[in-house]
Amino acid sequence: MDNKIRITILGLGHVGLPTALGFAQIGWEVIGTDNDLDKLDLISEGVVPFYEPGISEMLKKYLGQGNFKVEKNQSQAIKDAQCIFVCVGTPQNSDGSADLSQLETVAKTIAENISGYKLIVEKSTTPVTTAANLRLSIQRHIDTRIKKQGKTSDDFEFDVAVNPEFLKEGTAISDFMCPDRIVVGVDNEKSRQLLKAIYLPLFESEDVFEEKFMVTDVNTAEIIKHASNAFLATKISFINMLADLCEAADANVADVAKGIGMDKRIGPSFLNAGIGFGGYCLPKDIRAFSWIASQYGVDFSLLREVDKINLDRIHKFVDKVKKILWVLKGKNIAVWGLSFKPNTDDIRESPAIAVVNKLLKLESNLKVYDPSISDILEKGGLPTGLESIETYSTPISAATNADALVILTEWNEFKEIDLIELKENMAVPIIFDGRNIYESKEMREIGFEYYGIGLR
Numbered sequence: 264m265d266n267k268i269r270i271t272i273l274g275l276g277h278v279g280l281p282t283a284l285g286f287a288q289i290g291w292e293v294i295g296t297d298n299d300l301d302k303l304d305l306i307s308e309g310v311v312p313f314y315e316p317g318i319s320e321m322l323k324k325y326l327g328q329g330n331f332k333v334e335k336n337q338s339q340a341i342k343d344a345q346c347i348f349v350c351v352g353t354p355q356n357s358d359g360s361a362d363l364s365q366l367e368t369v370a371k372t373i374a375e376n377i378s379g380y381k382l383i384v385e386k387s388t389t390p391v392t393t394a395a396n397l398r399l400s401i402q403r404h405i406d407t408r409i410k411k412q413g414k415t416s417d418d419f420e421f422d423v424a425v426n427p428e429f430l431k432e433g434t435a436i437s438d439f440m441c442p443d444r445i446v447v448g449v450d451n452e453k454s455r456q457l458l459k460a461i462y463l464p465l466f467e468s469e470d471v472f473e474e475k476f477m478v479t480d481v482n483t484a485e486i487i488k489h490a491s492n493a494f495l496a497t498k499i500s501f502i503n504m505l506a507d508l509c510e511a512a513d514a515n516v517a518d519v520a521k522g523i524g525m526d527k528r529i530g531p532s533f534l535n536a537g538i539g540f541g542g543y544c545l546p547k548d549i550r551a552f553s554w555i556a557s558q559y560g561v562d563f564s565l566l567r568e569v570d571k572i573n574l575d576r577i578h579k580f581v582d583k584v585k586k587i588l589w590v591l592k593g594k595n596i597a598v599w600g601l602s603f604k605p606n607t608d609d610i611r612e613s614p615a616i617a618v619v620n621k622l623l624k625l626e627s628n629l630k631v632y633d634p635s636i637s638d639i640l641e642k643g644g645l646p647t648g649l650e651s652i653e654t655y656s657t658p659i660s661a662a663t664n665a666d667a668l669v670i671l672t673e674w675n676e677f678k679e680i681d682l683i684e685l686k687e688n689m690a691v692p693i694i695f696d697g698r699n700i701y702e703s704k705e706m707r708e709i710g711f712e713y714y715g716i717g718l719r
């Protein structure tokens with residue numbers, strides 16, 4: 264095996280770009296390509312098309328050192344690689360299933376350009392049996408090529424492996440460099456060995472590597488990824504139902520979460536009550552998981568309930584705002600947070616956007632701040648219907664003269680705000696905290712009318 268493994272990344276999005284730069288940091292020769300040529304232009308100039316802490320510096324460094332290159336010509340990117348990581352999108356179809364058309368396009372592109380042996384690694388999140396179908400599809404396109412070009416099948420050897428990605432937006436680089444585990448689904452030793460060689464340098468010793476490197480068959484690896492996201496989503500909806508109960512029964516959900524989370528079998532993470540989960544992964548993945556289960560005759564109604572509970576959070580939150588403020592029409596409401604979680608400018612399926620939409624329909628005047636607002640406006644813009652909202656460059660300016668403040672994303676900047684200054688600047692000091700970032704008692708002592716989620 265070469266000293267420097269040559270890796271191509273297909274799809275330089277939120278997963279593909281951090282993965283590419285992570286491999287470049289390990290020391291591999293990485294080529295990144297995408298079918299969005301404007302995105303490739305930006306990346307080749309050292310500009311990251313989305314906000315992710317630490318990634319901009321890495322991009323400049325590895326472009327400069329030459330171990331990360333951007334290639335517009337996908338056939339060249341494929342020809343040059345030993346291993347191709349597929350990081351394209353797997354969005355949702357209207358029936359909840361995963362739209363795998365980007366993978367089918369990739370299958371054709373790979374088959375048309377393959378030369379010599381390639382390991383094709385599916386990093387995108389996909390329903391079980393996608394890797395098997397990807398393999399069949401690549402083979403079908405290769406067979407067509409063999410017939411047309413009169414080559415032999417020895418010229419086109421490949422394997423398909425699954426290596427689901429568990430990185431989180433906002434901590435993508437550290438998640439990639441220090442993973443909890445690396446799951447690989449393979450169907451032969453050759454694929455396992457190449458993936459081992461690729462990932463081994465991330466760890467201080469082979470013993471540590473072996474503890475974290477989990478090898479399964481391809482179908483199992485695909486289920487591990489969907490199951491992980493489904494479990495996390497279930498924890499969130501579970502605590503949110505407890506929040507409703509606490510609110511009705513005059514108990515405190517933050518203490519309930521602490522109390523149950525101290526049990527090592529449960530653990531404290533993903534037990535923060537709030538307006539629910541969003542983003543590009545959890546909502547679509549639980550729907551795709553439940554859909555694929557139904558194709559195998561398994562009724563995963565639990566996940567449909569998790570989804571329903573999550574969607575209901577938005578209505579419950581806005582109903583609470585409506586009930587307490589009485590009339591929303593014409594009121595100035597400050598909004599803190601648009602991204603689906605902190606440390607990202609990703610607003611895909613953001614619960615904050617859903618709340619903003621509802622508040623706008625109720626004819627309130629929104630004054631919006633998000634720490635990534637300039638990235639959101641520059642890189643993708645606001646979603647249709649929200650173009651006219653007033654945006655501000657600081658949280659205090661958004662809250663000045665507001666009749667109420669709603670907090671929709673738990674950015675650290677909000678936790679560190681000067682609360683006295685905030686109170687003095689608001690017209691009426693009412694806070695609806697959709698992420699429970701403050702202590703109710705402290706807020707009331709300062710003089711706020713403070714409403715969290717399931718808090719006393």
Ligand SMILES: NC(=O)c1ccc[n+]([C@@H]2O[C@H](COP(=O)([O-])OP(=O)(O)OC[C@H]3O[C@@H](n4cnc5c(N)ncnc54)[C@H](O)[C@@H]3O)[C@@H](O)[C@H]2O)c1
Pocket residue numbers: 273274275276277278279296297298299302350351352353365368369386387388389428429430431432543544
């Ligand atoms: N975003 C996350 O936090 C996260 C975490 C783990 C797994 N995933 C999964 O990883 C996959 C990618 O997610 P993402 O958030 O990076 O999506 P993304 O939309 O940010 O990036 C996907 C990229 O693929 C490109 N692309 C589409 N078709 C292509 C083609 N034929 N050839 C080359 N490039 C192509 C797109 O232009 C885009 O840049 C999805 O399956 C997602 O579920 C995402």
